[in-house]
Amino acid sequence: xxxxxxxxxxxxxxxxxxxxxxxxxxxxxxxxxxxxxxxxxxxxxxxxxxxxxxxxxxxxxxxxxxxxxxxxxxxxxxxxxxxxxxxxxxxxxxxxxxxxxxxxxxxxxxxxxxxxxxxxxxxxxxxxxxxxxxxxxxxxxxxxxxxxxxxxxxxxxxxxxxxxxxxxxxxxxxxxxxxxxxxxxxxxxxxxxxxxxxxxxxxxxxxxxxxxxxxxxxxxxxxxxxxxxxxxxxxxxxxxxxxxxxxxxxxxxxxxxxxxxxxxxxxxxxxxxxxxxxxxxxxxxxxxxxxxxxxxxxxxxxxxxxxxxxxxxxxxxxxxxxxxxxxxxxxxxxxxxxxxxxxxxxxxxxxxxxxxxxxxxxxxxxxxxxxxxxxxxxxxxxxxxxxxxxxxxxxxxxxxxxxxxxxxxxxxxxxxxxxxxxxxxxxxxxxxxxxxxxxxxxxxxxxxxxxxxxxxxxxxxxxxxxxxxxxxxxxxxxxxxxxxxxxxxxxxxxxxxxxxxxxxxxxxxxxxxxxxxxxxxxxxxxxxxxxxxxxxxxxxxxxxxxxxxxxxxxxxxxxxxxxxxxxxxxxxxxxxxxxxxxxxxxxxxxxxxxxxxxxxxxxxxxxxxxxxxxxxxxxxxxxxxxxxxxxxxxxxxxxx
Amino acid sequence: xxxxxxxxxxxxxxxxxxxxxxxxxxxxxxxxxxxxxxxxxxxxxxxxxxxxxxxxxxxxxxxxxxxxxxxxxxxxxxxxxxxxxxxxxxxxxxxxxxxxxxxxxxxxxxxxxxxxxxxxxxxxxxxxxxxxxxxxxxxxxxxxxxxxxxxxxxxxxxxxxxxxxxxxxxxxxxxxxxxxxxxxxxxxxxxxxxxxxxxxxxxxxxxxxxxxxxxxxxxxxxxxxxxxxxxxxxxxxxxxxxxxxxxxxxxxxxxxxxxxxxxxxxxx
Numbered sequence: 001x002x003x004x005x006x007x008x009x010x011x012x013x014x015x016x017x018x019x020x021x022x023x024x025x026x027x028x029x030x031x032x033x034x035x036x037x038x039x040x041x042x043x044x045x046x047x048x049x050x051x052x053x054x055x056x057x058x059x060x061x062x063x064x065x066x067x068x069x070x071x072x073x074x075x076x077x078x079x080x081x082x083x084x085x086x087x088x089x090x091x092x093x094x095x096x097x098x099x100x101x102x103x104x105x106x107x108x109x110x111x112x113x114x115x116x117x118x119x120x121x122x123x124x125x126x127x128x129x130x131x132x133x134x135x136x137x138x139x140x141x142x143x144x145x146x147x148x149x150x151x152x153x154x155x156x157x158x159x160x161x162x163x164x165x166x167x168x169x170x171x172x173x174x175x176x177x178x179x180x181x182x183x184x185x186x187x188x189x190x191x192x193x194x195x196x197x198x199x200x201x202x203x204x205x206x207x208x209x210x211x212x213x214x215x216x217x218x219x220x221x222x223x224x225x226x227x228x229x230x231x232x233x234x235x236x237x238x239x240x241x242x243x244x245x246x247x248x249x250x251x252x253x254x255x256x257x258x259x260x261x262x263x264x265x266x267x268x269x270x271x272x273x274x275x276x277x278x279x280x281x282x283x284x285x286x287x288x289x290x291x292x293x294x295x296x297x298x299x300x301x302x303x304x305x306x307x308x309x310x311x312x313x314x315x316x317x318x319x320x321x322x323x324x325x326x327x328x329x330x331x332x333x334x335x336x337x338x339x340x341x342x343x344x345x346x347x348x349x350x351x352x353x354x355x356x357x358x359x360x361x362x363x364x365x366x367x368x369x370x371x372x373x374x375x376x377x378x379x380x381x382x383x384x385x386x387x388x389x390x391x392x393x394x395x396x397x398x399x400x401x402x403x404x405x406x407x408x409x410x411x412x413x414x415x416x417x418x419x420x421x422x423x424x425x426x427x428x429x430x431x432x433x434x435x436x437x438x439x440x441x442x443x444x445x446x447x448x449x450x451x452x453x454x455x456x457x458x459x460x461x462x463x464x465x466x467x468x469x470x471x472x473x474x475x476x477x478x479x480x481x482x483x484x485x486x487x488x489x490x491x492x493x494x495x496x497x498x499x500x501x502x503x504x505x506x507x508x509x510x511x512x513x514x515x516x517x518x519x520x521x522x523x524x525x526x527x528x529x530x531x532x533x534x535x536x537x538x539x540x541x542x543x544x545x546x547x548x549x550x551x552x553x554x555x556x557x558x559x560x561x562x563x564x565x566x567x568x569x570x571x572x573x574x575x576x577x578x579x580x581x582x583x584x585x586x587x588x589x590x591x592x593x594x595x596x597x598x599x600x601x602x603x604x605x606x607x608x609x610x611x612x613x614x615x616x617x618x619x620x621x622x623x624x625x626x627x628x629x630x631x632x633x634x635x636x637x638x639x640x
Numbered sequence: 641x642x643x644x645x646x647x648x649x650x651x652x653x654x655x656x657x658x659x660x661x662x663x664x665x666x667x668x669x670x671x672x673x674x675x676x677x678x679x680x681x682x683x684x685x686x687x688x689x690x691x692x693x694x695x696x697x698x699x700x701x702x703x704x705x706x707x708x709x710x711x712x713x714x715x716x717x718x719x720x721x722x723x724x725x726x727x728x729x730x731x732x733x734x735x736x737x738x739x740x741x742x743x744x745x746x747x748x749x750x751x752x753x754x755x756x757x758x759x760x761x762x763x764x765x766x767x768x769x770x771x772x773x774x775x776x777x778x779x780x781x782x783x784x785x786x787x788x789x790x791x792x793x794x795x796x797x798x799x800x801x802x803x804x805x806x807x808x809x810x811x812x813x814x815x816x817x818x819x820x821x822x823x824x825x826x827x828x829x830x831x832x833x834x835x836x837x838x839x840x841x842x843x844x845x846x847x848x849x850x851x852x853x854x855x856x857x858x859x860x861x862x863x864x865x866x867x868x869x870x871x872x873x874x875x876x877x878x879x880x881x882x883x884x885x886x887x888x889x890x891x892x893x894x895x896x897x898x899x900x901x902x903x904x905x906x907x908x
Binding site for chain 2: 048051052055066067068069070071072073075076085087123125126127128129130131132134135136137138139140141142143159160162165166169172173174176177179180186188211240241242274275277278279280282283381382385386387388451452455498499500502503544546547551552554555
């Protein structure tokens with residue numbers, strides 16, 4: 001059984017991080033260059049970590065499966081990044097950002113981690129502005145803010161609808177500077193396919209060069225995974241097509257615990273699905289909810305009428321009706337579920353009936369079309385490109401889609417997994433968002449972890465490791481890992497079945513969306529737990545991966561990722577089945593209040609479930625880390 | 641009411657560049673793509689064609705893609721001779737079949753310029769752009785050393801113009817569209833973005849000299865003011881930034897002439 005020591009520092013909440021930093025072991029500057037650190041992934045968390053560690057003097061190797069570190073999917077984040085700067089003088093504070101985040105997460109995250117996140121948020125904005133991130137400004141030249149879902153203050157910093165892009169390019173530029181200085185060695189088109197554990201410690205990885213198929217072994221004193229979330233397990237999501245769980249899943253198979261896999265976020269404002277060929281769903285930034293009003297017809301028979309012909313009196317602005325205090329700005333899980341509910345009632349709009357209106361006519365009346373264009377122009381353009389509809393004239397149609405995963409590898413306060421030497425940052429870990437993430441907090445967490453947490457906490461581990469003592473990459477454990485990867489590649493290529501990889505990915509996505517999506521119940525989860533292993537067996541008997549392993553082979557890449565999703569999907573359902581409560585993005589139909597809101601079970605479920613791999617064909621072990629709330633009272637979330 | 645469902649399905653012929661590997665000879669191969677929903681994206685059509693090829697026992701077409709929402713800059717198709725296809729201001733992934741007529745013959749090629757060699761089929765190596773960034777496309781700021789974010793006001797107009805330039809997604813369409821294979825729009829976007837902000841002033845001369853010198857060294861050509869670049873740019877970045885780049889470059893060269901030590905711009 002894994003030892004799960006969260007290593008939360010003692011003392012008052014507001015002092016924990018500073019006290020911990022003061023007490024952390026330091027690495028002598030002359031020794032830093034003797035340590036090699038592997039960073040997998042170069043999104044916000046990975047790029048900021050690699051750059052900062054290199055600035056400190058560590059030797060860093062950065063691995064990305066993309067052709068350039070600037071392509072990571074952080075780049076697609078639209079709306080903004082939260083920080084408790086209180087520049088708007090509207091009563092914001094570190095405590096309030098912390099409180100909103102922990103409440104938004106439905107009291108399923110760690111107090112200490114979440115507080116630290118809020119605390120370092122202010123440093124992130126300073127850092128990014130100094131790097132040249134062109135945040136929106138007021139006429140006086142100072143930074144502008146906007147409000148965002150789940151918050152009643154304006155604390156979100158933004159760069160038009162491309163905040164993630166600008167923040168990532170900031171981190172990418174910091175990384176580029178270190179590459180030029182020779183402090184970071186960059187490996188592009190390089191996918192990590194196994195973690196190497198030596199003597200119980202993570203000491204390296206096995207990597208496949210996606211252009212040549214060559215496998216290489218890389219040894220290091222510590223390994224950092226910043227490889228993002230696993231939402232593509234659903235096939236259709238707002239993730240990039242290449243986003244995958246392979247790095248964290250292979251680490252799981254090497255002993256790292258996987259925490260809360262059932263906590264997935266379904267984002268309320270995405271463009272609805274149009275057909276079976278569809279490869280991805282496009283997000284319409286949540287910021288649209290600031291000025292757009294969400295509605296469906298009051299009567300199901302009106303759902304096919306042109307929206308303009310439905311009089312005010314016959315429209316149901318259901319979020320404003322159900323949640324008068326937060327209205328259209330209520331948190332994502334709540335807004336998504338409400339959309340599902342009105343569509344289940346037969347009032348959904350659009351061809352499929354799986355859509356609701358996001359209407360800007362009031363905003364246009366108030367601000368003028370020019371005003372709306374200034375705020376959201378690029379989003380309206382995206383909508384037009386995809387749907388061929390002009391949202392200045394007719395309301396947008398939106399529907400929830402998989403957007404983020406709160407679950408991920410288990411980490412302690414130092415962001416180290418239960419495998420010593422293995423650190424996990426950003427969306428790939430589980431630590432800060434509980435059962436639901438608030439808008440504009442993913443960018444905050446990625447950069448907090450990379451710029452301001454790991455540079456300190458990694459020292460606490462490295463100081464215990466003798467400099468220069470890392471194993472050689474031809475040690476037995478490395479050779480075994482390489483053979484494992486080679487075997488898997490051959491096995492995938494060798495099936496020579498009849499169906500392409502996409503066939504299995506789509507079917508897995510359907511199972512999960514139906515049974516482990518916005519609403520879950522025992523019967524559905526049990527059915528999924530029968531269907532997924534059967535589908536996995538079919539995959540290994542009937543998948544067709546053309547070509548060879550010695551060249552660029554995109555089918556082979558995807559096959560490996562889908563093979564992992566077929567295992568991860570089962571773990572998600574398992575986790576969802578055991579979690580007999582509703583919390584945040586995990587909604588169990590058996591556990592709801594009469595008004596349809598999710599019902600937590602704090603007496604039995606106020607804990608992190610950290611699943612531990614037990615080997616092929618054996619049920620994983622469910623470890624538990626209790627969530628002790630010392631400073632905040634767990635209460636029923638109320639956005640009414 | 642809903643246009644994507646009111647149009648009937650279409651069929652097209654694709655002429656696709658197939659090339660087994662770097663330096664290998666390539667050729668066009670024709671494929672039929674049938675019964676396609678016009679709401680389908682161009683890349684989704686390639687997905688469908690690839691699944692059909694796979695099932696037929698042929699090797700699928702390699703093409704670069706990732707976010708499929710026009711922001712990561714990975715996709716890089718030349719469709720009927722135009723980088724990113726027929727529409728202005730979108731990436732290949734945001735090109736939809738409703739833009740093509742039923743029965744159309746569509747030619748699909750990789751970027752063709754020496755600094756971006758073909759890796760396979762429609763995938764090219766754009767590492768040269770990363771090297772240009774590494775030469776100086778940054779502001780030197782150590783993590784933790786930044787002053788308060790509001791310490792230095794930035795005029796709204798400057799921030800907006802900087803953002804216009806900063807939108808560059810690094811896709812390489814500008815260089816691919818240019819008859820000289822010039823990377824000037826790409827370099828200009830970065831140089832202008834950072835040069836417009838007060839934070840970017842300290843390294844302004846060094847940055848422009850190093851980035852231009854690196855682009856030259858990597859084999860990108862010079863600008864002869866045809867503006868194919870901004871016409872192909874999925875973010876419609878204006879060629880006005882090239883004028884700004886030229887001004888910056890000239891001033892930096894002039895100043896460097898008086899200060900020999902800033903001449904070796906690429907060094908740390």
